Amino acid sequence: MRKIVSGDQVRVISGSEAGKVGIVRKVLYSSVGGKKEVRVIISDVNVRRFIKKTQAGKKFDTRPYPIAVSNIALLTGDGFISKVGFKLKDGAKRRIFKRTAEFV
Numbered sequence: 001m002r003k004i005v006s007g008d009q010v011r012v013i014s015g016s017e018a019g020k021v022g023i024v025r026k027v028l029y030s031s032v033g034g035k036k037e038v039r040v041i042i043s044d045v046n047v048r049r050f051i052k053k054t055q056a057g058k059k060f061d062t063r064p065y066p067i068a069v070s071n072i073a074l075l076t077g078d079g080f081i082s083k084v085g086f087k088l089k090d091g092a093k094r095r096i097f098k099r100t101a102e103f104v
Helices: none
Strands: 009-012 021-032 035-042 047-053 058-064 072-075 084-089 092-097
Touching: 009 035
Parallel strands: none
Antiparallel strands: 009 021, 009 072, 021 035, 047 058, 084 092
């Protein structure tokens, strides 16, 4: 089980996009040179413009780029940052907010 999954509401805590809030759309796992890396794509955060060539001319389009998972924090229902823990409930492993001890 992962601490950050698709559909979670998160806040960017460092970088040029710091302070922005969005919903995780996709979690990307990769291994480069034996080093594991986790990055996430967040809606309306870290969006870059690029030129898309068409027959009529040039058209600007936008695309969300991934952010390292270490640069984001999970938000509780009240909008506060919280770490994530795990607890067994009915024989299943569930995520909890460490700040409020509520299930995610």
